Amino acid sequence: MQFTPDQITILVLLAGVFVLLVWGRWRYDIVAFGALIVAVLLNVVPAGKAFEGFGHPATVIIALVLVVSHGLAASGAVELLARHITNAGRSISTHIAVMASVGGLLSSIMNNVGALALLMPVDIEAARKAKRSPGLTLMPLSFATLLGGLVTLIGTPPNIIISTFRERTVDAPFQMFDFAPVGIVLAVVGIAFIALVGWRLIPTPSDDSSASLSTFKLDDYIAELTVNQDSSIVGMPLLDLEKACQDGDLTLLNVIRGKNRLPSASGWIQIQDGDVLLVETAAEALDKFVSEHKLSYVEADHQREKIEGTGLELVEAVVRPGARIEGRTSANLSLVDNYGIWLIGIQRNGRRIASRVRRTPLSAGDVLLLLGPQQRIHAFLDAMGLLPLAERGLEVNASGKAALATGIFATAIAASSVGWVDLSVALALVSTLYVLTGIVPIKQLYDTIEWPVVILIGSLIPIGLALETSGATNVLASGLVNAARDLPPWAILTIIMALTMALSDVLNNTATALVAAPIAVDVARSLEVNPDPFLMAVAVSASCAFLTPIGHKNNTLIMGPGGYRFGDYWRLGLPLEIIILAVGVPMILLVWPL
Structure with missing residues (x-):
């Protein structure tokens, strides 16, 4: 393989991005935006096209999906459903099957982080009532929400990216339910494995790492x-x-x-x-x-009741990835002076941090014990990007807004599916109606959008285009085909799927899809076969990050509340990824022939 200077430059730049993302010292959006600026300065991305990624359809659709997801959650629709399907008297397998199925269904129509955030407190409460560790059920729930995202176009960002990439390369995007034939089979098979066998592979959490009644x-x-x-x-x-x-x-x-x-x-x-x-x-x-x-x-008996009797409330909450409080300490935030909130304790990787709590920088996945005025603490959680680990109360009229929110969303998706309106316009209409009807308060509108993800996508799209236009993807694809020249196309498809899945276990799934998609298309062209199965393979594998807590935000969110350690994920994740490969490849080839 012979690389030109421009190709070498863009590949070295991407390698640097990967190293920094895996290292995790700086947030992924800062790394991606910094890489974009460097690419412009090195003239591998034209200055006039540097910021085109921020107006790209994929970026816009992902931002709108986040608003719509928040609206569905804020309406109370999801929590009302969850309350009716939980039962602490069920066996663990049955409970996992029910919760995982609901999680998979929800994540097919809304952001999978949002789906997990709504169901995790319900799952923890069920564990407390059943007097068992939530660590036995949170990992299955997280993995199920990732599997559910495979089903529809809006289920996960990689699907949206792959769809818009296909529009540019094949002149037609994937539609809303083009992912469903493969995605539904993988979700059903994956959830069945998790509920019947997989949860037994999770290490039993120790008593001090994940208590059954209270974190x-x-x-x-x-x-x-x-x-x-x-x-x-x-x-x-x-x-x-x-x-x-x-x-x-x-x-x-x-x-x-x-x-x-x-x-x-x-x-x-x-x-x-x-x-x-x-x-x-x-x-x-x-x-x-x-x-x-x-x-x-x-x-010391009944301390919670004594404290709450004074007008204060104790709340256990987990730090979301990208939260405003991440990387900062209670001391430099001046929580008491600025918010009237006390940070009482921290649990990290299932272990309590007992000393210098106020001086400890907070990390994604940390579980915090907070004390503050009842009328103020939940607004503080929302402002700081913290997820409470207890069910919130629902207003009496929540069901009315739930029906309205669900009706608006279903109508818009149906209109988009039959071709009456473009998906981005449909989602924009839903977001507007949610604001006008008060489902999403206008003050919260911009807070619902996960801006670091928007910056990541907008920054990496021009770099991905430069990877293509420089010819680097063609050289890489040719090298892969030559190395596997004695293998049939389905075997090469399997290799690409496995490599993408491995990359997604350590990188953001959005970044993985942006880099892997053009290489997969060039491999298909080198083999002179249909690129659709290769694009679908990237979409599936980029969203199946089951081996580590850093591959997807959902895995990070459950780490503290579940009492998991870094090495616990692969025990369930590795057999699940093998099953996805074994079932996914033939299903993709059946639905999208070479």
């Missing part, structure tokens, strides 16, 4: 201390007490007097005999503080 043991974080008559803090102003707690490496969460809590803004109020201090600290600092100031421990 956190409050006694390890929060203590109630009674002020005695001879205590040194009697008569001390509240402001001075806060400083004394800080000096002792404690955080004063609240002072309870009788049945009321003292207002934190009133620093002049003096501490009295009988007051109860609610503090957060590591155990080693607590005993020293109690002894030094002659305080007494309060019985």
Whole structure:
């Protein structure tokens, strides 16, 4: 293979992007946008076409799908459905089959991260009621939502990218349900394997990594201390007490007097005999503080109820990938001063971080224990990109909006499917009607769009085009065909599918599809066969990231709540990927012949 200087430049640039994405030191959108700027400076992407990716149909459709997904979720449609299908009395296999089927169905019509975010609290609540670890069911649920995305055009971003790529290369995009014949079979087979056999391959979570009733043991974080008559803090102003707690490496969460809590803004109020201090600290600092100031421990039973009785609420939440809080600490966010929220504890990879919680940078998948005013904490979760691990309450009129949201969406998809209106226009119409009817409040409209994904796609599309126009994909495809020249086309298709699947296990699935699609088409052209099965193979394999927690955001989201470690995923993921290959290749060739 002989590469030109431009081809070498673009390939080295892409290799650098892959290394940085796998390393994870910088967020994927920053890496992709930085690579685009470098490509322009090196003249491998023309300056006049540098930002065409942001107006590309795939970018627009993916952004609109995110708005529509949020509308379906906010209407209460999904949660109403989930409440009616959960039953803590079912066997694990039956529970997984039901939840996975619902997850697969939902992710076929909405963003699969959104589908998991709605069902994960339901699954955790079912595990608590059944007194078993959620780690036995969260991984099956995550994998099922990935499988469900294979069914329709809008089920997952790679399908949208492959469709628009086909439009450019074959003059016709894939339609809404062109993915269904292959996708439905793979989803059904995959979910059946997970429910009957696969969940048994998941390592049994340890008691301390994924408790059945609560992710956190409050006694390890929060203590109630009674002020005695001879205590040194009697008569001390509240402001001075806060400083004394800080000096002792404690955080004063609240002072309870009788049945009321003292207002934190009133620093002049003096501490009295009988007051109860609610503090957060590591155990080693607590005993020293109690002894030094002659305080007494309060019985620790029913702490959640006691705390909530003061107007505060304890919430367990997981950090979403790309959340505003990711990579930052409680200290530099000044959570207490700016939001009135306390970070009480952190669990990471199933293990509790017990010391210097306020100084620990937060990572995607971390489970946080937060304490804050009941009327404020859920707005804080939404603003920071955190997913609560408990079911939210539904308003009485939620079902009305649920029916409206579902009706609008179904009508638009039907109109697009029969060719009355283009899919992007249909989704734009749905988004507009959701705003006008209040299903998606206008203040939340732009927050529903996952801008890092938009930046990633808009940045990589021009680089992918440069990969094609430079002839690099043709050289790579020719090299692959020559290396496998003694193999039949179906075997080469299998190799491409396996390589794409392996790449998706360590890279964002969108980036994988953007890079693999042009190579797959050039391989098909070199073999002088129909490119459609090769494009469909890339669409399927780019979305089947089951081996690691970093291959897809859904896998990252379940890591903390499920108590999983990095090496746990392949135990279920590897046989599942083998099944996808074994069933997927013949199905693709049956529906899309060479």
